[in-house]
Amino acid sequence: MSPTHPVTVPGVLEVITGPMFSGKSEELIRRLKRARIARQRVACYKPDIDLRYHRTSIASHSSQTHDASTVRTVEDLRAALFPLLDQIDVVGIDEVQFFSPEIIPLTVELIHLGKRVLIAGLDTTFEAEPFGPVPHLMAIADTVTKLSAVCMVCGQPAIHTQRLGASQELVVVGAAGLYEARCRAHFTPHQDEQHSEQLELSARA
Numbered sequence: 001m002s003p004t005h006p007v008t009v010p011g012v013l014e015v016i017t018g019p020m021f022s023g024k025s026e027e028l029i030r031r032l033k034r035a036r037i038a039r040q041r042v043a044c045y046k047p048d049i050d051l052r053y054h055r056t057s058i059a060s061h062s063s064q065t066h067d068a069s070t071v072r073t074v075e076d077l078r079a080a081l082f083p084l085l086d087q088i089d090v091v092g093i094d095e096v097q098f099f100s101p102e103i104i105p106l107t108v109e110l111i112h113l114g115k116r117v118l119i120a121g122l123d124t125t126f127e128a129e130p131f132g133p134v135p136h137l138m139a140i141a142d143t144v145t146k147l148s149a150v151c152m153v154c155g156q157p158a159i160h161t162q163r164l165g166a167s168q169e170l171v172v173v174g175a176a177g178l179y180e181a182r183c184r185a186h187f188t189p190h191q192d193e194q195h196s197e198q199l200e201l202s203a204r205a
């Protein structure tokens, strides 16, 4: 019988998202470990903005780790991955929000090459805006797992990443004390502006 379908069975895209501390990296590590138990061959990557722990692993806030390669750009990711592609079934990517939009066509290419692509990243910034390529990846995914953290004010489920203090930095991974999880009721975007307005008012008073 002549094949009526492409020889390569398409893979799948699984997106794991939510605010900081929601367990995205934990869940990615869990799925990668299970894939390895199933004797699937796994490769994992992260952008080099993740300064926590080691450059050769991804890590969760609960100190779970999985081997990973650090890459600077999507082009670097492609260059690192493609020579190994024949030996890989599952591709994991953590902190995907820091990659350029070029990550989207690369992901689609990997799916059509039959790979299972597991992607973890923040869905929103500390200003509650959609973050980089993540919303697009969520839209084209086979499955989206949206996790919540625990609000550090009231203990309810948290969907936001609250920036604390006067830091001007983007969400820097592992910058402990700069960010915390908050529910809708306790999330204050632009907290710094309000804080400085209050300072101005009290200076005038």
Ligand code: ADP
Pocket (backbone or CB within 6 Å): 018, 019, 020, 021, 022, 023, 024, 025, 026, 027, 059, 060, 061, 062, 148, 149, 150, 151, 152, 181
């Ligand atoms: P993410 O990758 O989404 O930032 P991690 O997988 O690195 O999350 O970390 C999840 C772990 O963080 C939890 O299992 C818990 O041990 C810890 N943690 C610290 N603060 C919180 C919080 N506010 N809500 C939930 N988990 C928290």
Ligand code: MG
Pocket (backbone or CB within 6 Å): 024, 025, 026, 059, 060, 094, 095
């Ligand atoms: Mg993480």
